[in-house]
Structures are given as C-alpha cells and as structure tokens.
Amino acid sequence: xxxxxxxxxxxxxxxxxxxxxxxxxxxxxxxxxxxxxxxxxxxxxxxxxxxxxxxxxxxxxxxxxxxxxxxxxxxxxxxxxxxxxxxxxxxxxxxxxxxxxxxxxxxxxxxxxxxxxxxxxxxxxxxxxxxxxxxxxxxxxxxxxxxxxxxxxxxxxxxxxxxxxxxxxxxxxxxxxxxxxxxxxxxxxxxxxxxxxxxxxxxxxxxxxxxxxxxxxxx
Numbered sequence: 203x204x205x206x207x208x209x210x211x212x213x214x215x216x217x218x219x220x221x222x223x224x225x226x227x228x229x230x231x232x233x234x235x236x237x238x239x240x241x242x243x244x245x246x247x248x249x250x251x252x253x254x255x256x257x258x259x260x261x262x263x264x265x266x267x268x269x270x271x272x273x274x275x276x277x278x279x280x281x282x283x284x285x286x287x288x289x290x291x292x293x294x295x296x297x298x299x300x301x302x303x304x305x306x307x308x309x310x311x312x313x314x315x316x317x318x319x320x321x322x323x324x325x326x327x328x329x330x331x332x333x334x335x336x337x338x339x340x341x342x343x344x345x346x347x348x349x350x351x352x353x354x355x356x357x358x359x360x361x362x363x364x365x366x367x368x369x370x371x372x373x374x375x376x377x378x379x380x381x382x383x384x385x386x387x388x389x390x391x392x393x394x395x396x397x398x399x400x401x402x403x404x405x406x407x408x409x410x411x412x413x414x415x416x417x418x419x420x421x
Contacts, residue, residue, distance in 0.1 A: 209252060211399055214406035219245040221413035230417040233288040237363065240281035241409065247274035272320045272327075276310055279331040282367070286338040289360060295341050302334050325381050332371040332378065339368040359412040366408030370401045 222238035224230065247270060255265040280303055287299045310327045318324045342364045346353070355361045377398050 208395070208399060211402040211406060212248060212252070214403050214410060215241070215245055215248060218406045218409035218413065221410055224413055224417075227417075233285055234359065234417070236281060236285045236288065240278065240285065243274070243281065244278055247271070247278070266321055268323060269321055272314070272324050275324065275327055275331065276307060279306060279334070282335055283338070286342065290338070290341055290345060292341070292345065299338070302337075306330060306334060323381055325378050328378050329375065332375055335367050335371045339364040339371075343368075357415050358418060359415045360418065362408045362412035362415070366405040366412070369408070370405035373401045374398055 219238075219241040222234075222241045225234035225238040251267040251270040251274075254267040254270060257263070258265045283299050283303045283306075287296055290296060290299070306327075309330055310324075313324060313326050314320050318326055342360065346355075346361070377394050380394065
C-alpha cells in the first residue's frame with residue numbers, strides 16, 4: 203500500500219503526458235510541443251527509475267536508482283528553460299534564460315565531479331533548478347501583469363502550467379533543504395515525503411488542466 207501511495211503521482215503524470223500529445227496538432231503553438239516533449243521525457247525517466255530496482259534484483263545489480271534521476275535532471279530542466287525562452291517576450295529575460303541554462307549545465311557537471319556523487323541525491327543541483335524555474339514563472343506572471351491584451355486566465359494553458367510549476371518548485375524547496383537532517387529523522391522524513399508527493403501530484407494535475415484548455419492563438 204505504501205509503495206502505491208509513493209507512486210500515485212505517476213497517475214497525473216501519465217495523464218498530463220498523454221493529453222500533451224494534443225500539442226503536436228497544428229493548432230497549438232510550438233512552445234507547447236517542447237513542453238509535451240518535457241512531460242514525455244519525465245514520464246519515461248520516472249518509469250525507468252521505478253522499474254530499475256525490480257530489474258536490478260534479478261540481475262545482481264545495485265538497486266539504487268538515483269543515477270537515473272540525476273542523469274535526467276539536465277535535459278528535464280533545460281527543456282523547461284527552452285519552453286519559457288519561447289513564451290517570454292522580454293529580450294533581457296531571454297538573455298538571462300540562456301545564461302541560466304549554461305550556468306545550470308556547468309554547475310551540474312562541477313557538482314557531480316567535486317561535491318555530490320551522481321549516485322546520491324544532488325540537492326545543490328536540484329535547488330538551483332528550482333530557483334531558476336521559480337524565477338521563470340514569476341517572469342511570466344509579470345509579463346501577463348504588464349500586458350495590454352486582456353486574456354481569460356482560467357482558459358489559458360500557460361497560466362496553469364506556470365501555476366503548477368511555481369507551486370511545486372516553491373513548495374518543495376524546504377524539503378530539499380532539509381534532506382540531510384531528514385535522513386537522521388525517519389518519522390519527519392516520511393511526513394515531508396508525503397508533502398513532496400502531494401506537490402508533485404498537484405503540479406501534474408494542473409498540467410492536465412492546461413491541456414484540457416483550447417489552444418492559445420498563435421502570435
């Protein structure tokens with residue numbers, strides 16, 4: 203039962219990835235195709251990471267699947283940045299996104315080589331990725347605030363995507379910061395891990411809502 207609870211987030215993840223295939227229709231702007239690619243990649247990586255311990259047990263391999271998650275971090279968050287690079291119109295912010303992508307890639311390599319093993323939770327890299335995504339979602343909402351065009355927020359896919367990304371990445375920061383302490387406090391770690399799973403489920407549920415909306419007009 204506990205295993206099913208810890209993997210429940212896969213249900214909204216699978217549903218959001220499946221619905222995101224709508225973005226490959228001609229009516230949807232190109233950025234949503236990139237976001238669909240992101241969801242499909244995450245679904246593949248998560249599925250492989252969950253399956254790995256069962257496979258490893260039958261072949262005398264290590265059951266540690268953190269390598270899979272850590273390798274997936276770079277393409278996952280670079281896809282997030284490519285997506286926001288295409289939807290944010292400010293030239294200054296777009297230059298910042300390019301710089302952030304380069305910084306993130308280099309930091310991941312340095313962190314893996316000198317500080318945190320690729321077989322352990324790479325909290326430093328994850329926290330940097332979280333901060334970047336939070337800033338990108340805030341930049342998008344600021345763009346909406348300044349925009350002269352009036353849009354219905356509840357029917358715009360990008361609003362739901364940004365809301366989901368913001369809620370998860372901002373809400374999960376305390377969990378990631380506390381990981382070292384949580385490793386020494388099993389009861390608290392279990393409680394906060396449920397919050398992490400709930401945030402994951404909320405994010406992917408909001409992504410589902412995004413792809414249930416009508417495609418936004420091309421610009």
